[in-house]
Amino acid sequence: MNEKTMGVYVHIPFCTTRCDYCDFYSTEGLGAPQQGQYVSSLLHEWECYAACGIRNDWRIETLYIGGGTPTVLVPAHLERLLDGLMERFETSHLQEFTVEANPGTLTEEKLKILRDHGCDRLSLGVQSFDPFYLKWLGRSHDVQAVYDSWAMARRMGWDNLSLDLMYGLQDQTLDHWRQTLQQAIELQPEHLSLYQLNIEPGTPMAERVARGEAHTVDEETARQQYLLAREVLLAAGYGHYEISNYAKPGKHSRHNTLYWKNQEYVGMGAGASGYINRVRYTNHKDLTLYTRMIKRNRVPRAFEETIDRELQKKETILLGLRLTEGVDKKAYQQCFGRSLEEDFGAVIRKHEAQGLMENREDTLRLTLEGLLLSNEILLDFF
Ligand code: SF4
CATH class of the missing domain: 1.10.10.920 (Arc Repressor Mutant, subunit A)
Structure with missing residues (x-):
């Protein structure tokens, strides 16, 4: 049998509230009935790949549930999603199963569901340990929620935790950034992703910048912050394995590495992107359109491009x-x-x-x- 090694990305486009800087596709405040309908569509999307002759012998090695905020799903729908995915996949080859979470959306009940379904890696959107910057960014959680979620995940057995931090924030000094990194290191994460704040057009942050109510740091400060992070994290025993990512030995993100090695992956969910059989595609973002296409047993693609050999290179x-x-x-x-x-x-x-x-x-x-x-x-x- 000629199996193809694949990763699977599942997009959950729901968030508690919208962060001011974010241009990812997500919707805030949807209730349990809409969540339930979305989970049904997601699971049906998997069937569409077979119905449309796209899926054959896939050997799924990594599963990544991202968003949005997957952990805003209420426990019943989270469980139904994971039950459904596990029933549909051959999971014996799974090497890594990551779920993104935001502080304040994790409960012991949800963590138990994740753990019972084999999730062995959590990626927590921390962004900052400073209440001022959390508010400035429009994050929905406070600093205490970071510590509470982290402690809960550790207590419930996770030994592979990643956290995201942002730099390049308004008036953020090098000393402040160093302190942020130290606060992160004290939590002993196995993995860190560091992102420079970019002002994305159309976001509330872009409007604030245009009105002169917010700004980011200059290029030179951002450059020094990048170098400082590298210095501090290397000294703390992390390997710098990708432009924005650091990990303890053996704890790099296998799923994201698959992207960087230009391997194929399935992208499921509204607004998700994937790369299958040398076709890159993006699903419809609009939930109504996405659901309607799936009901008709069609893959819900809004865009697709065949990658020829030159582009592949x-x-x-x-x-x-x-x-x-x-x-x-x-x-x-x-x-x-x-x-x-x-x-x-x-x-x-x-x-x-x-x-x-x-x-x-x-x-x-x-x-x-x-x-x-x-x-x-x-x-x-x-
Ligand atoms: S939680 Fe993440 S996906 Fe949701 S609005 Fe904030 S940055 Fe965007």
Whole structure:
């Protein structure tokens, strides 16, 4: 049997309230009946892949339930979702099962449901330990909720916890950022994701910035914050394995690494993206449209693009260079029948000469300076 290794991403587009900076697809304040209907649609979406001839012998190795905030689902619907997924998947190959959670939405009852269904990794959206910044960002929780959720998860047996932090916040000093990192390290997370605040058009934060009521730090401060985080976390025993991600040995995110290695994955749910059989797709965001298509046994795609070989090469570089280990040159040659130098020699030489890239015998990777300028460099491959 020729099984294809896959990851599965399940999107839960509900949040307690909307954060001011967020442009992810999610809806606030939906009640239990709408949640129930959505869970039914999600489970039916899996059947649609078979009905439409897309699904065959998938070997599911990672499962990631993200959002939105998956843990806003009421216990009954959370349980029905997980029961349904476990019934549908062959779970014996599952190596990692992550659920995103926000402080204040976790209860012992929900954690027990997650644990009983095999969830072995939680990713907690902490963002800051400072009440001022939590309010400034429009987060729905306070600092105490962070500590309470964290302690509850540990007490209930999780030994693989990740937390998200944000930097580049209005007037945030290096000392403040260092203190935030120390507060995070004191919790002894196995994994950290650090994101610079970007002002996304159309968000309440963008409106506040336009009105002069909010601002972010300047480029140089953001750069120093990035370098400081790396220094502090390396000293605390974390490996820097991706532009924005750090982990204790063996605790990197397997699911996200699958994205960076340009492997295929199923994206389920309203607004979710996936990559199956060399087709990248995004599902309808509109819940009504999403549900209607599934009721008709159709995959609920709003957009799809077939990735030809040339684009696949570029995506392999674009994603692979996000990893600090870089792109495996031998694997590239085996996959495409040509060397990286044959395909991208001029761009590689240009960035190598500027000290932004290292072209080693086995790997091509960004230097630290290159990681800081990754957005500009990666665009050069297109
Ligand atoms: S909790 Fe996450 S997904 Fe929901 S609004 Fe805030 S940042 Fe966006």
